[in-house]
Amino acid sequence: MAAISSLRRLLTQKIRTPTGCLAYATHGNVVGQTEPKQPSFVGRHFLTLKDYNKREVEHLLWVAADLKTRIKTAEEKYKPLAGKTGALYFQKRSTRTRMSSEAGFSILGGHPLFLTDNDVHLGVNESMYDSAKVISRFVDFFLGRVYYHSDLEEFAEQASIPIINALSELYHPLQALADLQTLQENYGSLKGLTIAWVGDGNNIINSLMMAAPKFGINLKIATPKDYGLESFVIDDCKKITKEHGTDLHITTDPMEACENANVIVTDTWISMGQEEEKLARLKAFEGYQVNKKMTEVASSDWCFLHCLPRKPEEVDDEVFYSDRSLVWDEAENRKWTVMAVMLTLLKDHVLKTPKPRF
Ligand code: CP
Ligand code: NVA
Secondary structure, three states, X not given: OHHHHHHHHHHOOEEEOOOOOEEEEOOOOEEOOOOOOOOOOOXXXXXXXXXXXXXXXXXXXXXXXXXXXXXXXXXXXXXXXXXXXXXXXXXXXXXXHHHHHHHHHHHOOOEEEEEEOOOOOEOOOEXXXXXXXXXXXXXXXXXXXXXXXXXXXXXXXXXXOOEEEOOOOOOOXXXXXXXXXXXXXXXXXXXXXXXXXXXXXXXXXXXXHHHHHHHOOEEEEEOOHHHOOOHHHHHHHHHHHHHHOOOEEEEOOHHHHHOOOOEEEEOOOOOOOOHHHHHHHHHHOOOOOEOHHHHHHOXXXXXXXXXXXXXXXXXXXXXXXXXXXXXXXXXXXXXXHHHHHHHHHHOOOOOOOOXXXX
């Protein structure tokens, strides 16, 4: 009730902008129907956060926060995507990405079509080129989880609708957005935080590397020797850290990464598609399980993130189920962030809540 009345109070603080348009006064920000300075993403692809600058990622997170507040307080039924359809195509399993995008798109009034390789010819009987041309005639956007990032790039090149990466072997940008939203909510701001990554040099950390430094977040990354980061990802990240004045520290020592870190993050040691490497990986990652010892050298305000699904080998129960573990909020935020992406790629969104502090 308190949340509803404070939102109502906020929404009634109407003011006039210099152009005479209606807007809403918030904590130092002016937002409203005619806010001229908001970035517009309509028609863009969302394949990696490398393609989105700080202001654009901030805008996506603001839209996610705005939707979360407005829809959770049930102030209004907000259906800006009524009449839109979207293809949600999955070559790999998914709980969070599939459900958050399917539910989220429906909540916004859209009609999702869930497709797998068993349902469509894409990439099996029909080339990416032909599929992209045809699918663009049927739906308003295409969200795809694929084995090869290059397939999404090829699809995006030919499609005339926005393409959203729902995870490839290289990036999982939707996950990084949810992680940033969760940290913003937990710490009240992102600037100056240090994230420690303990685990595989995979798609999840690659995506954090493309986004976190833009918010003044430092990264300390520990991976086993033969499971490190790709050099082009390091190079891209270094350009971002240089531009935003943050640190990137790469090591093979998990304790070194966790020292003084605010956030400890890990993921599975065996990503989808790597099942045959299981035995070799379990051996190579010995000593990388996130546990109490690692949290003891971290900052006193430490928290834990994991994109899920989780296996006990990469984080023990004591940390995973502790009150410092934000994994359930992180999972929920997958919904608000993917809704923000789908919405902003299809139409400009009118923000009604204050900009979060980043
Ligand atoms: N974190 C994540 O993408 O989970 P799913 O594989 O369940 O979609
Ligand atoms: N790295 C994992 C993430 C799953 C959400 C994978 O690619 O399987």
